[in-house]
Amino acid sequence: MILIGLIAGLGTILLAGFGVTLLLLRNTPRLQAAECLALAWLFGCGAVSLLLFLGGIFMTGLPLQLLVTLGCVGLAFSGWKAKAGSPWVVPKPANKLEWFLSALIVFGVLTMFLASAQHTLGWDGLLNWEIKARYAFLSGGVLPSAYYRDAARVFSHPEYPLLIPMTETWLYLWMGEANQFWVKTIFPLFYAAGAILLALVGSRMAGRRWPGLAVTALLVLVPFLTNGTGGVVVGYADFPLGVVYLAVIGYLLTSLKQDDARSFRVYAAAMALLPWMKREGIVLWLVAAFCGAIVLWQRRGKPGAWLSLVAGVAVLIGWRVYLHVVHAVESHDFLTPDWTMLRTNFYRVGPVFREVFMEMSRASDWSFFWWIVLAAFGTLAFRARHVGTFLLSLGVFAPIALFGCSYVFSAWPDYLAHMSTSFPRLLLQIMPAGWVAVAAAVGENRGLD
């Protein structure tokens, strides 16, 4: 019964996601089935979590579940109408190398499911994310306002956004129980979606298919994904956020290359999910919005396109207003950055960026991944000095620099201890986008032209 519920829950997420994806990709001559599936998962989680949260303001229990299900069906129906006869294309490997690499990618996805089943939810996975889902499930799908004010549960960061918890709640509502094992299914699914998107974006940026497939096959070998305290297998939000960021950067570069409004729509919609997934998503949103503004300025974008950038701001402001209304208890890991604080803590800059370098070169977490990314950007700097290369390097290095700078304002007395517990997870959010640069460098990088 639990499994049937789980399948139904996942099915409704995909239904809503397909609807959103088809609406965003409307008027596409040919729809890639794998691409739509991956985007359907991302947008499905976004749509269901938002519907559940917004619907929960007015109702709870079965009526809420019915309303959100109807919303999913409605989105799917609208998307199907917008598809308007565009044929589906299922991409098939063209030669033995592509078959081999595709098999390795499938192996990577299965590995993530297996590793996920072996591990427990990690600290944050349990006490930051699943705890909210459990409480919401026990309260008919709505996180009670008392939770936000509960000082004894402030360790669970009530102010964190709800994409992951509400998606988990949705599965619980369908399964009929809060189950710490089955709920982890969503994280390997984020890996699968990320793998498909990386293969697609990597291939587009490389100008050939095999480099995209090759970097995707190598993705599973990043040690932090399976070993670290923030990888796919322990139910943290960092890798899912990395997958959304990959979609954001990937579709922005695609829109730049093809001058394609559809890709820009996907970029803008995915960007709105960043601050709804995790607080750090705000930093990624800022970088992505800046990159998008460069593209729009270069393409002399229409006002409507500029307006699409603000969807993320609406999500962010809406969430902050809600937290204010429910009097949420805020945790204080960071001080308010101002000029005085910067002068006081300026001595931290050196140690912080030394730690950034140390972490990126830590083989137990990343193997040689960041060195490979550095080599890729070195290659691209010689061979592909285009705006695309600039945007990609900005998309990868600007968040790392901003994340590093944030520790200058850490409220922890031992700011380096703060950094060592959280910074590796922040790098995980950028990691999938880093692979795109590798694919572009390995291929003929026609995609960044």
Add this chain to the structure above:
Amino acid sequence: MARRPLATTQCAFWAAVCLIYIIGSAPRLVKALRADAFNAPAAFHSTDKYLAATAGMTDGSRRIGDALTLLPDKKRPIGIVKSEEPVSSFIGMVVAYLAWPREIRFISAATGVTSDAGEGLDRRCLSGVVFCDVSTPSWARKRVQLGPSVSLVPSPTIIEPEAR
């Protein structure tokens, strides 16, 4: 023609890079997959494992959850944890996780003086006290031992200060 040696060099470079990366990373993936056995899909899959590791409890989530359910509704339980003891704090957080929808408060007992833990509390407002890796003090008469290092003292068994 000049592009051909360059392309070959580039190809060889990236092949070498990938090989080094695979050799460096593959053993870590194998180690991660061997780290733990496949777990049965239980509702409290993670909290049970944590409570087994930190508090030596079997079926700990259910036992804590059931014990807290039996406490009177109108009063609130409190948890006592050792200050600056990560294991005790962690058990406290798991107790808070399992206690929902009950409001619960935590107080920290300084390490080494846990025999006085909870001294001075207004016990008329308490439904019970959960000791998280803290030895039960003298004022707690009848305790329910939930695990080797987790115990619950329901309110009727707490001796009122004037009765001692």
